[in-house]
Amino acid sequence: MIELLLGTLDLAKVRFARSPMEELRNSVYVLAGRRGADLHRPWITMARSRLADLDLTPLFTLLSLDHGFPGFLNPLTEPGETFADQLDRVRATDDAGVRCYFDEGWAPGEIPAVLRPLYDDPGRELGPFCDLLAAYWRAAIEPVWPRLCAVHDADLVHRSATLTGGGLARLFDDLHPRIEYAGDVLRVLLPHHDVRHTVNGVGVLLKPSAFIWPRLSVCDGHDQVSIGYPARGVGRLWEQEPVARAPLAELVGRSRAALLALLDLPRSTTELARHLGVTPATVSEHLAVLRLNHLVRSRRAGRVVLYERTARGAGLLHDDSVLP
Numbered sequence: 001m002i003e004l005l006l007g008t009l010d011l012a013k014v015r016f017a018r019s020p021m022e023e024l025r026n027s028v029y030v031l032a033g034r035r036g037a038d039l040h041r042p043w044i045t046m047a048r049s050r051l052a053d054l055d056l057t058p059l060f061t062l063l064s065l066d067h068g069f070p071g072f073l074n075p076l077t078e079p080g081e082t083f084a085d086q087l088d089r090v091r092a093t094d095d096a097g098v099r100c101y102f103d104e105g106w107a108p109g110e111i112p113a114v115l116r117p118l119y120d121d122p123g124r125e126l127g128p129f130c131d132l133l134a135a136y137w138r139a140a141i142e143p144v145w146p147r148l149c150a151v152h153d154a155d156l157v158h159r160s161a162t163l164t165g166g167g168l169a170r171l172f173d174d175l176h177p178r179i180e181y182a183g184d185v186l187r188v189l190l191p192h193h194d195v196r197h198t199v200n201g202v203g204v205l206l207k208p209s210a211f212i213w214p215r216l217s218v219c220d221g222h223d224q225v226s227i228g229y230p231a232r233g234v235g236r237l238w239e240q241e242p243v244a245r246a247p248l249a250e251l252v253g254r255s256r257a258a259l260l261a262l263l264d265l266p267r268s269t270t271e272l273a274r275h276l277g278v279t280p281a282t283v284s285e286h287l288a289v290l291r292l293n294h295l296v297r298s299r300r301a302g303r304v305v306l307y308e309r310t311a312r313g314a315g316l317l318h319d320d321s322v323l324p
Contacts, residue, residue, distance in 0.1 A: 002218050004186040004225060005198045011184075013203020014168060016159060018152045020083035021090070022228050024133065024141055025073050026211035028056075028063050031140075036213050042238040047140040054135055061112050067192040070101040074219045077205060077226065083137050091130045098122035146274065147237065148210050150265040153306050155208040155231040157266060157299050175206070176216055176229050188218050188227065199225050210234045233265065256286045260317050263296055266306035 030036045031047055063069060075089035102111050102119045111119050118125040141148075163171045172181035180187040186204065197220040205224055208231035209217075217228035255276065262275055269287065273280040287307055290296040295313035298305050309317065 002188040002190055002193050003196045006184045006186055007201060009201045010199040010203050011168060015203060016156055016206050017077050017079045019077045019207045021073060021075060021086040022207050022209050023148060023211055024137055025069060026209050027141060028059055030211050032060050035215060039213060043144060050139040058114050058129060059132060061114050065105045068105060072097050076224050087130055087134060093126060095122045098126060146271055150267050151210050151231045151233050151237055152208045154233050154266045157306060158232055178216055188216060195220060210237055256290055259286055259290065260295060260309060260313050263307055263309040266308040268304050268306055
């Protein structure tokens with residue numbers, strides 16, 4: 001069990017952010033067959049093909065321990081950060097920050113040979129290791145990042161509504177079966193852990209992740225305390241996007257029919273524009289018409305407005321009986 005002792009300031013600083021590095025780290029576990037293989041089979045097939053020319057042995061070995069992960073692969077996370085932002089933080093890790101994971105995870109003399117150079121000379125070897133992370137990101141995560149972000153955004157909309165309707169107690173109760181919240185104590189039930197940590201005013205950052213399912217991750221550092229948890233809707237992550245049928249396209253127009261087909265998960269105007277290859281202004285015009293006819297609805301998630309199909313829109317998309 002990990003017990004996080006929360007003060008009044010910590011409770012006021014419970015917040016959410018997506019972490020590209022969190023998804024990368026968790027995806028390595030999936031690719032190595034240690035979690036979620038059946039759920040993420042379509043992605044595994046794609047990723048293995050695109051990663052065929054990379055030697056991932058150092059990355060797989062670094063993340064081979066069952067009872068923890070390198071703190072330097074869990075950089076400080078702020079809302080809106082990109083993978084490049086977080087990778088810069090990893091590159092800036094000092095020697096002690098790299099070595100502490102090895103010292104805690106392996107007995108003296110048992111550090112795997114493939115990782116020994118990183119331990120012996122982090123200043124020289126961390127750069128090439130970060131280059132490997134960047135190549136992995138470009139090949140395996142970047143192509144599906146918009147889809148992952150759509151799942152994150154849908155989760156955050158749900159969490160915001162839960163927090164508004166039931167406060168922190170309901171939020172934590174709904175977050176994961178291994179999380180318990182009582183008063184000023186947040187308990188995370190994890191094997192191989194026996195930690196009691198006073199948070200000391202930095203709050204708790206909650207990070208939705210697709211590849212972490214069905215597990216949790218906890219980092220109880222002094223600068224940032226974070227919990228990675230499975231995003232809602234991850235079971236639909238790799239479903240094929242519906243294709244608008246010809247009668248529907250003739251009725252509402254091809255662009256609006258394509259928008260309806262894409263809105264199986266909440267998406268922003270910018271993301272929809274990227275999918276369709278048109279400008280955000282054009283998407284906004286089509287969405288306004290669809291919304292006026294109660295085929296889509298919108299919700300605000302922080303600074304972003306997300307759109308999704310209504311039941312009426314889903315019926316129009318899937319039900320032949322409502323079309324001529």
